Amino acid sequence: MVILCVSLKVPDTTAITALHTMRALGFSVKNVERKEYYEFEISGDEESFKKRVVNADVLINANKHAYHFGIQGEGVKILVMDNEQGAGLLSTLKNRLGFKEIKSMKKGALWKLQTSEETAIQIADTLLCNKHYQGYRILQ
Amino acid sequence: MIAVIYFPGSNCESESRIACEAAGMKAEIIRWNAKVDLDAYAGFILPGCWSYEDRIRAGIIASLDPIMLKMKEQAKKGKPVLGICNGCQVLVESGMIPGNEDKAQMALAPNTNPLVSGYYCTWVKIKSVGARNAFNMLLEPGEIIDIPVAHGEGRFTTQKTHLLYRIEKNGQIAFQYCGSSGNIIESFPINPNGAMRNIAGVTNKEGNVLGIMPHPERGFFKRQLKEKVMKNFEDAMSLASAAKIFESMREYINNGNTLR
Numbered sequence: 307m308v309i310l311c312v313s314l315k316v317p318d319t320t321a322i323t324a325l326h327t328m329r330a331l332g333f334s335v336k337n338v339e340r341k342e343y344y345e346f347e348i349s350g351d352e353e354s355f356k357k358r359v360v361n362a363d364v365l366i367n368a369n370k371h372a373y374h375f376g377i378q379g380e381g382v383k384i385l386v387m388d389n390e391q392g393a394g395l396l397s398t399l400k401n402r403l404g405f406k407e408i409k410s411m412k413k414g415a416l417w418k419l420q421t422s423e424e425t426a427i428q429i430a431d432t433l434l435c436n437k438h439y440q441g442y443r444i445l446q
Numbered sequence: 447m448i449a450v451i452y453f454p455g456s457n458c459e460s461e462s463r464i465a466c467e468a469a470g471m472k473a474e475i476i477r478w479n480a481k482v483d484l485d486a487y488a489g490f491i492l493p494g495c496w497s498y499e500d501r502i503r504a505g506i507i508a509s510l511d512p513i514m515l516k517m518k519e520q521a522k523k524g525k526p527v528l529g530i531c532n533g534c535q536v537l538v539e540s541g542m543i544p545g546n547e548d549k550a551q552m553a554l555a556p557n558t559n560p561l562v563s564g565y566y567c568t569w570v571k572i573k574s575v576g577a578r579n580a581f582n583m584l585l586e587p588g589e590i591i592d593i594p595v596a597h598g599e600g601r602f603t604t605q606k607t608h609l610l611y612r613i614e615k616n617g618q619i620a621f622q623y624c625g626s627s628g629n630i631i632e633s634f635p636i637n638p639n640g641a642m643r644n645i646a647g648v649t650n651k652e653g654n655v656l657g658i659m660p661h662p663e664r665g666f667f668k669r670q671l672k673e674k675v676m677k678n679f680e681d682a683m684s685l686a687s688a689a690k691i692f693e694s695m696r697e698y699i700n701n702g703n704t705l706r
Contacts, residue, residue, distance in 0.1 A: 320501040327507055388556065394563030433506060436539070438553035438605045 308352055310359065311341040311416060312366055312373045324417075324433065333429055336420035343385055343416040350407040362403055364395065379418055382426035383445040386435045387414035416445070448473040448695075449487040451517075451533075453497035453508045458530065458663060462493040465663040468685070469692035471699070478508070484516050488699045489526040492517075492533025494596075494661055504554065504599045505535030514540050518548075524703040526580040526695050527655040531597055534647070534657030538602075543657045544613050545650030552604040552648075554659070557597070558640030567596035569672040570638055572646045572660060573624040577617025578705050579653030580698035584690045590628055591621075591687045592671055593660040595638055600659040602645040610642060620656055621647035653705060654698070662688040 321340040328335045344365065348355050356375060360366055366373050377383060391412055399405040417434055419426045423444065435442040448466045452459045452475050459475045466473035471489070476482055484490075498507035508514070514536070521527050521542060529537040534554065541549045559566055572593055574585040585591075604610060613619055623637045623644040624630050630644050631637070637644045639659075647658035664670055666689045669682035676682040685693075698705065 319499070323498060323501045323507060327502075327510060331510060390555070390558070392556065392563055433510070434502065436503065436506070436550055436553045438550065439555035439601075439603055440553075 308346040308348060308355060308359075309376050310344040310346070310365070310373060311375075311377070312344070312371050313339065313341040315370050315372050327433060328429055331432065333425055334421060335425070335429070337381070338420075339379070339381070339418040341416045341418075343414045345412040345414075347409040347411070348407045349409055355405075355407055359405065362399060362405070364398055364403070377416075377445055381418035381420045382423050384417045384419065384426055384430050384434060384442050385414050385445050386417065386430070386440055386442045387412060388440050390439070447487055448489045448491060449482075449484065450475045450491045450493055451478055451513065452476065452493070453478045453511070455496040455499050456493050456532065457496070458494035458661065461663040462491050462530065465666045465689070465692050466491065468666065469689060469696050471692070471696045478511055478513050484520050487520075487525070489695060490517060490520065490528070492527070492529040492536050493663075494531035494533060497532050497536065500599075505532060505539045508532075508536045509539035518542060521650070521655050524652070524654055526698055526703070528581060528691070528695060529655075529657040530663065531600075531659055531661055534659050535599065537655065537657040542655050543648045543650050544609065544618050545652075545655060546612075551606055551609055552602060554599050555601040555603045556599050557601055557638070559638065560634055565596070565598040566638060567594065568635075568638060569594050570636075570646075570660060571624050571626060572621040573628050573630070574620070575622050576620045576649070577653060579620055579649045579656065580703075580705065581649070581656045581691045581694050582620060583694040583697045583705065585694065588628055589687065589690075590624060590626070591662075591665070591690075592673070593662060593665040593688050595660045597639070597659060600639040600641065602641040602648065602659075604642070613648060614643070616651055618649050618651060619643060619645055619647075620649050621645075621658060621660075654703065658691075662691045666692070
């Protein structure tokens, strides 16, 4: 499995708004980061896939995005995903951009909160996730 | 006077105000953070588009705004609250519809659509169903309305299996997507977004709060309709069937916030 995390080089207004909202709701949070999270099941060579996938501009725009593979950094990491994953992006990657080695793909939002795990769970339940169509888990 | 609440990113407040006034209700646009007494208003509209740019997800930030606590108090007094498109998303995220609890019991999830991924706009037909409420008093049961939709997250869904049964039984499903003869076919294109039971609009149990995903303010005058067959200017400016949603709101207010 290949995990790709994509973040903005420019200020992330969604993360900033999320932080303001968390504080307005009374949660004690030092900082919030947000990344687009992609999880790929592939066949074939992982290193070769990694070198090619970072050039897929539907995922990474070099002018405004930074990226890394795997999970990094400090803070409580909450991964929020839609229960039903759309097929559009996978179809684009496989059929238009030639990533035939992708067997399956999941997409989500990875939030890193500088707060306690207990507070992070309350924030996930109140703000980050609507359980009627999404789910979340804490990543270690 | 109706208050049309403007959040950062709303962009349908002007059309909503115009629709209120054309339906015989005075209306003014007020900012989400205005220091006003909501007791001074007879009813409220949460208009469409992209409050807070849909950051995190559509409607969530606005649903947690302090004005929504005041909105809940006003709704408890029986005043009508109409949420259109993003306004509907705000009402769902706040729990005001279907209204049994003080938190979201449903979601407006991303559309499922075989043609288009994401935002989708088209003309649809919706049928007035369910119990009498503040927004269908002047509609015949089963009346069909031509109305546009324009959204990427309009799919009513819930994990609470009994909730759907309960809101159906209570008559809280106010509008369903339908075909030209009123037939409810739970598939695209009659259902443009995959919503459970073809739900286009839901009320609270009391019937004074409605969240509707299509835009009645965009199908209010005949001149706005897709099929434009108009005799003259007066005919063009006459009201289409979607106007009855606003006219019903006026009727409800004039009846002292009762459904007689």
